Amino acid sequence: MITVKTYPNPSDTYGETVCVAGVRLDRERPEWIRLYPVKFRNEDFDKQFKKYEILRLNGTYRQPNDNRPESFRPRQDELEHIELLDTSNNWQRRRMNLDGLIGAATMCGLLAQNPIGGMGTPSPSLGLVKPTDVEVSVVAGDPGPQRSGQRSTSRRLRTCSAPRSDRWNPHHSLCDTSTAANRRNAAATTRKCSTGRQAKPADAG
Incomplete structure (x- = not known):
């Protein structure tokens, strides 16, 4: 499916x-x-x-x-x-x-199993999670390499938790933590996992 x-x-x-x-x-x-x-x-x-x-x-x-x-x-x-x-x-x-x-994975768990530079170790990299704090900005611009005077589209995922199995809905997200870009976007979640408090989100890069 x-x-x-x-x-x-x-x-x-x-x-x-x-x-x-x-x-x-x-x-x-x-x-x-x-x-x-x-x-x-x-x-x-x-x-x-x-x-x-x-x-x-x-x-x-x-x-x-x-x-x-x-x-x-x-x-x-x-x-x-x-x-x-x-x-x-x-x-x-x-x-x-x-x-x-549903509810089998969290962003914290996926990131812990897929550290930066850890692609040599087979580990799960897909999961269904529910975003709890998402900041999105969408502006006009060229989808290719940035040029002077152009702005980019950014999306920052601050925290992500496992959805409850009895409350799944289409707004839950499939997270892929296997690429460096995705791990950078979720850097704030990593810090929250380790410190137990909300961290300032990292630049999406």
């Missing part, structure tokens, strides 16, 4: 790709899965998909340059559409597929 699609990213190796997060449903219990590389915008319509759509995919785990246990390299040409889950009854069918993952 697809839960997150990132903004398209140009790649010299794969062309324009997206990184996709979702939940694997073919095992005893739901598990997080990260699909990369995934071509999307320039693909044929039948190879595109929507959030909260259930797909059947073949592929491989354990890429030589990626130790994250959730990472999976899909064979997109074998993609099969199964079902798009609707939002009826307060997202009931979508929520059922997240059973066991």
Whole structure:
């Protein structure tokens, strides 16, 4: 079941790709899965998909340059559409597929398992958390490298906690702590974990 699609990213190796997060449903219990590389915008319509759509995919785990246990390299040409889950009854069918993952992670826990420079050690890097203090500013600007006179878009996540399993809703966020940028954005949370008090958020960089 697809839960997150990132903004398209140009790649010299794969062309324009997206990184996709979702939940694997073919095992005893739901598990997080990260699909990369995934071509999307320039693909044929039948190879595109929507959030909260259930797909059947073949592929491989354990890429030589990626130790994250959730990472999976899909064979997109074998993609099969199964079902798009609707939002009826307060997202009931979508929520059922997240059973066991709701409330199972906190930002503090994910950051502790993914220290900066610690990519060599396999550890969980995806989790469903509920933001409790978010500061967002959105301004006009070029999405490319900044030039003189242009402003950027920033988002700072100060604290993040595990959502209660009986109160999950669409506003909970899937957090990926496996990249340096994401860890910097959550630096204030790390300090809060260690000091027990609110810290001044770090620059998003």
